[in-house]
Amino acid sequence: MNNRKLPGGAMTKRPLHFIFLLDASGSMIADGKIEALNHAIREAIPAMREAAAKNPGVQLLVRAITFSTGARWHLAEPVGIDTLHWSDVAAGGETHMGKALELAAEALTEEHMGARALPPVLILISDGRPNDDFNSGLAKLMAEPWGQAAVREAIPIGSDAGLKYLQRFIGDDERKPVPANRPEALVERIRVVSTAAIQIASEPLKRNPEPEEPAEDAGESIW
């Protein structure tokens, strides 16, 4: 390694902000969904590390928001994927999805993101319908240029998930949110969606995000 001083100041890889927006409402307690969600995210981390490693100019930084009655940061400070250790999310309360979108919008301002950031990745995972002002939250998110530029993906859990809300969050009718109806399917969906989104956000000039085509969950539904 050459230790010569390079022209210019400090160098760094381009930050890619990856934010999970996780449903932690009371319905997630039923049928072990919240445990399955925690397990699935933990299982997805190695694949996310691999996806980041394929893009050597990218610094993948993970955060997480949970929403139930209100929304809050579960992982407030961006954590590099190499040092990420997932701490379990607990469930209980209502489904304030709109508040989660507002909280995400606050983190996506020009001031917070900086000029060198790649388009952020937002992954929304929910088993229900919002019972707060979803429209207002989505409007605030889309009012931010980085919110518009974000690679937005959604994973419905079970048959009661509010698909139309998740579809509006994705913002592209060509990409349908495919429900995960079993723990194994949830592991696979989070892995596939997360890694595809990382790749899309890392690629320059991606005009039409093209995540890996989700396979229909052919297994028996337990949610």
Next chain:
Amino acid sequence: MNGMETAWQVLGASVRGKAHVLNGAPNQDAWGSASGPSCVCAVLADGHGNKLHFRSAQGARLAVEETISQFRKIGGEQPTDADILSLGRLISENWMARVLADLKEQPVAGEEVASLDPEARALLERQPEVAYGSTLLAVAAAADWVAYLQLGDGDILAVEDGGAARRPLPPDPQLSGNRTTSLCQAEAWKQMRVLVEPATPALIALSTDGYANCFAGDDDFLQIGGDYLQMARQEPGKLADTLPGILTEATEQGSGDDISLALMYRAIPQSRDARRAMWFWPALVTLFCALLLAAGLVIHSRHKAPAPRSPGPARAVRVP
């Protein structure tokens, strides 16, 4: 010409990004420079990295060739912004013609679009020039004016003698995230930013966005201006040799993207008076020293007795 002389030197390099090496992608940047009758120019182009733009390396090369051929025509008078925009229009139209000619010669092959989705393939059927998409940065510098032209992302810095760097062109609000304006757009020239300034900075740096994206912040990036000015003035030959290595280290530590950098700098001094001063005084001192030496030799030769050519018998000296 205000007593100034064109004394611009140009050097540059283009290196393949670390991510491109890892993914087997080529260097999709291109750069070039040339001298015209009254100015020199440097041109950079950054072919888009997305797989939709699978011939962007070719597009960047065509952009540099076309721009150099147009910029060489700039005459002695200081052009106006409108003149440069007219050139920009010519460049974008001729680039499109070159691309269409290239497509006629080498139609898009099935394997080139095999990995694209139907929507992307449909777009390419309508607008095959999209495959060649590229940005463009160009500067023409004369003795007392500089013309800047830019389409899409990348950076042009003007660096003053003290090392302070500024961006002469206004920012383009259309450039955010990974999106950029491009030569493959219809009427791309309408998206170009142009400016002609009477100011003549000490150094002008043109770089593709892979370079600025290596740095933690904009202030860190702007520091390259003063650093390169110092290097260019102290050891330009060494800088030319080491520049590819510097840029390779940058892509490894930073963006992972292709990086191209062209540096236009003034050989000191800038003015004709200063140039005259540069050779006049050393020449006068040298002449003076030579005269002193010659005078010394003459005096010495008159006062010193010649040495005997060879030892021999002592001759009697008659003393009157």
